[in-house]
Each structure stands twice: as C-alpha cells, then as structure tokens.
Amino acid sequence: MPFIKLTKIEKRRVLSLLACLVLAVGAWLFMALNNKYVYTAKTVLIYKNFPQKRAFHPLQSDTVDLQVEGTGWQLLFARLRINPQSISVSLNQLNTKEFVVFSDQLYNVNKQLESSQKVISVKPDTLYFDFTKRTVKRVPIKLVQKVAFVKQYGISSEILLNPKFVTVTGPIEELEKIDSWSTDTLKLSNVQSSAKARVWMQHSTHKNVSIFPSSVEVKLPVDEFTEKTVEVPLKIVNNRNYNSIKLYPKKVKVTFLVALSNFAQVDEGFITATVDADEWQNLHHNQFTVKITQFPNYCKLISTYPSKVDFIIEK
Numbered sequence: 001m002p003f004i005k006l007t008k009i010e011k012r013r014v015l016s017l018l019a020c021l022v023l024a025v026g027a028w029l030f031m032a033l034n035n036k037y038v039y040t041a042k043t044v045l046i047y048k049n050f051p052q053k054r055a056f057h058p059l060q061s062d063t064v065d066l067q068v069e070g071t072g073w074q075l076l077f078a079r080l081r082i083n084p085q086s087i088s089v090s091l092n093q094l095n096t097k098e099f100v101v102f103s104d105q106l107y108n109v110n111k112q113l114e115s116s117q118k119v120i121s122v123k124p125d126t127l128y129f130d131f132t133k134r135t136v137k138r139v140p141i142k143l144v145q146k147v148a149f150v151k152q153y154g155i156s157s158e159i160l161l162n163p164k165f166v167t168v169t170g171p172i173e174e175l176e177k178i179d180s181w182s183t184d185t186l187k188l189s190n191v192q193s194s195a196k197a198r199v200w201m202q203h204s205t206h207k208n209v210s211i212f213p214s215s216v217e218v219k220l221p222v223d224e225f226t227e228k229t230v231e232v233p234l235k236i237v238n239n240r241n242y243n244s245i246k247l248y249p250k251k252v253k254v255t256f257l258v259a260l261s262n263f264a265q266v267d268e269g270f271i272t273a274t275v276d277a278d279e280w281q282n283l284h285h286n287q288f289t290v291k292i293t294q295f296p297n298y299c300k301l302i303s304t305y306p307s308k309v310d311f312i313i314e315k
Contacts, residue, residue: 038120041066044086045127051094056129057170057208064102067121068113087112089127100127130208132171140165141216142180143199149222150192156223156259157298161216166201170209178209183216195220223259225300230254230268234290234309239277244314247275252290252309257300270296275309287311 045062066087087109093100102109102122109119141161166181183199200215231251239245252273258266272294279285287308295301 038067038069041068046086046088047091048088049090049092051091056094056131057134057210059128059130059208060124065123066109066119067123069118069120094129098129098131100129101125102127130171132208134170134208135172135175137168137175137178138165139168139178140180141201142182143186143216143218144182144184144202145186146188147186147191147220148189150190152224152226153192153222154225154257154259154300155220155298156225156261157221159221160219162219163213163216166216167212168209169211170204170206174206174209181211183218186218188220191220191222192224194222223261225257225259226263227302228256228258228263228266230271232268232271232273235272235274237274237276238281241281243277245277246312246314247288248310248312249306253305254292255302255305256295257302258296259298262296262298266296266299270294270299273304275311280311280313 042063043066045064047058089100089102090105090108091100093104102125106119106122109122113119141164143159143161168175168178168181182202184202186197186199188195188197197218197220198215199218201211201213204211230253232254233251234247236245236247254268254271254273271292274291274293275288276291279288288311290304290307290309292301292304
C-alpha cells in the first residue's frame with residue numbers, strides 16, 4: 001500500500017493546521033464552559049428555628065431539587081461536587097402556618113452556596129407539615145420470608161429478630177390500627193446452614209406515620225431434619241358431665257420431622273393429642289377424631305396413627 005510522502009514544508013503546514021484546529025476547539029470549549037447554565041442538584045434539608053408550641057411532622061422527603069445557575073464548569077462537575085451537601089431551612093413560618101415556602105428563603109439559601117452559584121428555584125417550592133396530635137407505640141416485628149431449603153433441611157428453632165419491636169410514631173387514630181409491622185421479604189435459596197441477614201422494614205404508607213429502627217437483624221437457625229415417632233397419651237376435652245370415658249387405644253403414634261440437634265430433646269411431653277367429647281354428646285359420632293393441639297413450631301408433623309379412636313361411655 002503506497003504512503004503519501006510529504007515534503008518538510010508540507011509537514012510543517014499540516015502540523016500548523018492541526019495545532020490551529022486544537023486551539024480553536026479548546027478556545028470554543030473554554031468559552032462554552034464559562035457561560036451560565038441551569039442545572040439540578042439534589043440536597044438534603046436540615047430544619048432549624050423549630051416552632052416552640054407546635055408539634056409537627058414533615059409530609060414529604062427531606063431531599064429537594066435545587067435549580068442552580070452556574071457556569072458550564074460547575075455543570076460538568078455537578079455530580080462530583082455539589083456544595084453544600086445539605087441546606088438549612090428556617091421553620092419560623094410554622095408558628096402561624098402549616099407550610100413553609102422556599103421562595104421566601106432563597107436569599108438565605110444562596111448564602112449557604114458558593115458565591116459563583118445561585119439558586120433560582122427549589123422543587124418542591126412548598127413544604128407541608130402535619131400538626132395532628134402524635135403519640136408513640138411499640139409493636140412486634142413480623143418477618144416476611146421466602147426461604148427455600150435444600151431437601152431435608154429447615155428452620156430448627158425460633159427465628160431470632162434483633163430488635164423484636166419497632167417504635168411507631170404518628171396520630172393516635174392511625175396507631176390504633178397498627179398491631180404489628182412487617183419487614184420487606186427476606187429471600188434466600190438453597191439454604192442448608194444457619195444464616196444471618198439484615199432486612200429493611202416496610203415503608204409506611206402514611207406520610208404522617210414513622211418507624212424506628214428502619215431495619216432488623218434476622219438469625220435463621222437451620223439444621224438437617226430426620227423422622228421421629230413417639231407415643232402420645234390422649235386427653236379428653238369438653239367432658240362436661242364427667243362421664244367415665246374409656247378410649248381404645250389410649251395412646252396414638254405421632255410421626256414428625258425434627259432437627260438433628262433437637263432429636264433427643266423433643267419427646268411426647270412437647271406434644272398434646274386430644275379428643276372432643278362433644279363429638280359424642282352433640283354430633284353423636286361413634287368414634288373420636290384425634291387432634292394435635294400442642295406441637296413444637298420448629299418440627300414438622302407427618303402423621304398421627306390412628307387418626308380416629310373407639311370409646312366406651314360408662315354412666
């Protein structure tokens with residue numbers, strides 16, 4: 001492939017042309033970046049000058065968008081250096097109103113920025129507040145989980161939450177409707193060993209209701225499960241006339257899955273099996289149905305044998 005051969009004079013002309021082009025682009029870029037532009041900067045609000053005789057709660061996020069006028073250089077590096085990271089907002093207006101207007105405070109806001117920057121507007125321009133009577137309530141945390149275990153593995157004992165309660169703050173009429181607070185869904189798959197995770201609490205659907213803390217530590221005790229069978233004596237309930245009732249058999253075999261770590265510990269004392277005398281007195285059944293009324297929540301019931309028993313009433 002042939003190459004273009006230039007003379008020394010032609011080479012100097014090409015280099016001069018390229019240098020002029022680079023200088024022209026640099027000059028244009030410099031002039032463009034020195035011009036004024038409007039850009040958006042997200043900033044956190046810090047409240048000051050609280051009203052002394054009024055309790056309140058903000059009804060919007062503590063982050064606002066500042067419409068800032070600055071040079072192209074500031075626009076270019078806005079994401080890297082927004083000064084300041086927060087701005088102070090006076091709440092003096094809340095002594096007589098239920099809202100604060102940013103337009104009335106632009107002068108004070110601009111004093112907190114760099115001298116070469118200027119805030120021309122804030123979105124939202126108006127901050128609203130709730131002044132209803134507020135109270136505090138502690139409610140238990142309800143874990144929402146979607147955990148998939150490896151075969152033969154599962155929860156071996158009580159799931160531990162730290163903390164177990166959250167503090168809910170809001171209007172009395174709203175707190176009366178709340179008896180627990182759910183977490184976001186804890187999602188795990190192929191679990192075969194104990195796990196620890198931090199889960200966020202669900203966000204409040206009411207702007208005037210807040211919770212603390214915003215997350216909870218979850219400890220999942222996981223173990224391999226195996227099958228176990230114990231004989232459990234039957235108990236008779238609702239024998240109001242104190243009849244002498246003889247059961248055949250007097251015990252049932254309960255088969256369940258239990259964690260290996262709890263195998264020796266869990267026995268018939270952890271399980272209660274009952275029959276209801278009302279089946280004979282009110283429903284006139286000739287057999288009693290066996291019901292498991294007490295069972296460890298960290299075990300998994302497989303079967304009860306027999307599921308029905310014969311009986312004899314002696315009056």
